[in-house]
Amino acid sequence: MIVESNKEDGCSLYQLWRNDHDPYSYALIEHWESQEHLTAHGKTPHWIHFNDIVNGYLKSNYDEHHYEEIPR
Template sequence: MATTRRDFLKFSTGTAVLAALVPASSTLLSFTQKTKKMSTNSLNVVAIAETSADKAEELKSVCLGLIEPTRKEKGCISYDLYQDTTNPGKFTFIENWQSKEHLDVHLKSPHLVAAGAAFGKIVTKEMVVMMLNKLT
């Protein structure tokens, strides 16, 4: 499911889901919770947020602010952030949730709602959003 920047603002209130494809040229800024087991029944979400070079640090700060509180949420298996190595204004989240219900709770969390409002003022390109089921 792809979405527009406007739809991303809906995401911040929990009515859409954030995801996207990870660029091959990304640098990992990640942590995976090894105490939680991944399964093929889990829900994978991937998302790209992009801004201009002059706002890259601002967007990076907002993205990094989501990491710690999200990783503490019930049902979060992993929540990783990548920065593109050729475009420093492009950031990609890769998320893994135990269920759609856990993701739905996350989408309504105060930290994500606040980030969604900030993203709306920072991102310069449409957000690409997908939910993925693991096949292999």
């Protein structure tokens, strides 16, 4: 998932992080050049497959947050 996502057009960062204090808690950090690129990502076979598998393990809904980059 991570390798394939990082190959996608418009993806400048795609990383999975595990919480140091809770080995069952993860954060998926990603940066897309545009909303259109993110939308296209959500239609890829690797995202659909990953999402289907992960949803089977979740104990609660995941939190999704969107941020806007602050230029330097």
